[in-house]
Amino acid sequence: MMHFSQDDVERLIAEDVPLHDETTRALGLPDAPGTLTYATRAAGVLAGMAPLLRLARALGLDAEPLAADGDALRPGQDVLRLRGGAHALHIAWKQGMNLLEYLGGVATATRHMVDAARAENPRVHVAGTRKTHPGARRLEHYAVLCGGGVVHRAGLSETILVFAQHRAFLPDLDLAALVARARAASAEKFVQIEAESAEEAVAAARAGADGVQFDKMAPERIAEVVPRLRALQPRIVICAAGGIRPDNAARYAASGADVLVTSNLYSARPADFGAVMRPA
Numbered sequence: 001m002m003h004f005s006q007d008d009v010e011r012l013i014a015e016d017v018p019l020h021d022e023t024t025r026a027l028g029l030p031d032a033p034g035t036l037t038y039a040t041r042a043a044g045v046l047a048g049m050a051p052l053l054r055l056a057r058a059l060g061l062d063a064e065p066l067a068a069d070g071d072a073l074r075p076g077q078d079v080l081r082l083r084g085g086a087h088a089l090h091i092a093w094k095q096g097m098n099l100l101e102y103l104g105g106v107a108t109a110t111r112h113m114v115d116a117a118r119a120e121n122p123r124v125h126v127a128g129t130r131k132t133h134p135g136a137r138r139l140e141h142y143a144v145l146c147g148g149g150v151v152h153r154a155g156l157s158e159t160i161l162v163f164a165q166h167r168a169f170l171p172d173l174d175l176a177a178l179v180a181r182a183r184a185a186s187a188e189k190f191v192q193i194e195a196e197s198a199e200e201a202v203a204a205a206r207a208g209a210d211g212v213q214f215d216k217m218a219p220e221r222i223a224e225v226v227p228r229l230r231a232l233q234p235r236i237v238i239c240a241a242g243g244i245r246p247d248n249a250a251r252y253a254a255s256g257a258d259v260l261v262t263s264n265l266y267s268a269r270p271a272d273f274g275a276v277m278r279p280a
Contacts, residue, residue, distance in 0.1 A: 001069070002050065002142045009055040016095050024087055031085040033280040036093060038100060039078045041272040046071045046079060047107035047146035048099035051139065053080075055095060059088040070107070070146045079273075089277055097273055103143035104271030109264075110147025113246050117253035117260055124253040124260060127152035127239075131263035140266055152239075152261050159190045161213065175200075176207040183208075192239070198225040205232040216242035219255040226256035 023029075040046075049069045056063040061084035067073065079100070082092060106128075114126045128144035129152050130137060141151045153159055160182045170178065175193060182191045192211035193204035198221065201212045205228075212229060214222050222240055229236050240252045241261035252260050 001145055002138070004051045004054050004138075006054070006058065008138070009051060009058050012051070012055055012095050012099075013058065013091065017091055021087065021090055024090055029086055029090075031087045033084065034086050034089055034278055035280060036082040036089045036096075036275060036277045037078055038080045038096065038273055038275050039076060040073045040100075040104075041274055042075050044073050044104055044108040044271045045111045045147050046073050046100070046104060047143040048101075048103035048139075049080065050142070052092075052096045052099045055099075056082050056092050059092055060084055061088050061092060069142075070148075072111075083280070086279070093275060093277065097275055099139070100273045101270040103139060103146070104273070105268040106140055106143035106265050107147035108271060109246070109268035110144050110149040113249045113260075113262070113265065114148040116246060117249045119253075120250045121253040121256075124258065125150050126249070126265075127259050127261050128265050129153070129241075129261055129263040130155060132266050144265060147265075149265070150259075152259070159192060160186060161192045161194065163194050164196065174207075175203045175209070179204075179207040179209050190237075192237070194241075198228075201225055202228055202232065205229045205236055208233075209236070211237035211239060213239040213241050213261065214257075219248070219251040219257075222252070222255040222257055 046067050047069050049065055053063050053065060061082045064081040066081065067079040082089060110126060117124045117126055126149040128141055128149055132140040144151060162178055179191055190210045192213055193209045194213045194215050195201035195204055196215055204212050226238060229238060238257045239259040239261050240257040244252055244260045244262035245264050249260055
């Protein structure tokens with residue numbers, strides 16, 4: 001689903017082991033063979049297995065995955081067993097837990113929001129924004145994918161999304177001229193306009209934008225303008241953004257929007273995992 005490079009996992013290892021494991025050194029812990037088993041304590045969606053497997057193998061550990069990213073988990077279910085020397089097991093232990101808990105929390109929150117939204121609109125998508133925790137974008141976007149969501153924009157290079165902040169520096173160009181300029185300079189990219197009112201959204205559709213993104217507009221207001229946009233441009237992609245949460249996702253889905261754009265997923269409560277380490 002997403003490739004994690006050796007550099008990705010080396011950064012995770014170096015973050016937790018800038019020099020060495022001082023506890024292991026100070027105790028004179030023998031590098032005896034052992035096992036480390038992770039199990040979930042609560043129901044949820046698994047995420048983080050892919051980078052954790054690469055991390056474990058980078059440390060010379062044998063990894064036996066017992067579940068896959070995206071799986072629905074039951075309480076008490078074992079998800080991964082690692083085998084190898086005690087020193088490497090202790091290095092893998094907490095960073096592995098961090099991956100499973102933080103990414104699992106995002107994936108579980110995504111699945112709940114997707115389920116709530118699709119109960120009202122089976123075709124709607126829940127999209128995670130690029131407003132992730134600094135340095136954690138690839139991991140958090142991966143968790144959104146594991147939960148059944150999609151990525152809104154992986155970064156600034158991906159699509160053309162025109163905000164009011166861009167338009168402030170181009171006051172002499174109307175929306176039609178902005179869309180034409182963007183399409184002439186970048187013919188294969190999706191061109192989307194963020195609209196703060198129904199009138200701006202209609203103007204964007206008339207200008208030939210591929211998509212319109214409503215910012216902090218009530219779902220009832222979006223529902224009123226959706227038919228006008230579809231009449232002007234049947235294939236236009238309509239996004240609702242700003243304040244999309246688990247408690248209102250169904251209402252926004254019922255508005256007729258195609259995509260619910262949210263950063264709320266990244267504040268999800270971490271999943272709850274336990275780990276048991278034993279000598280072999």
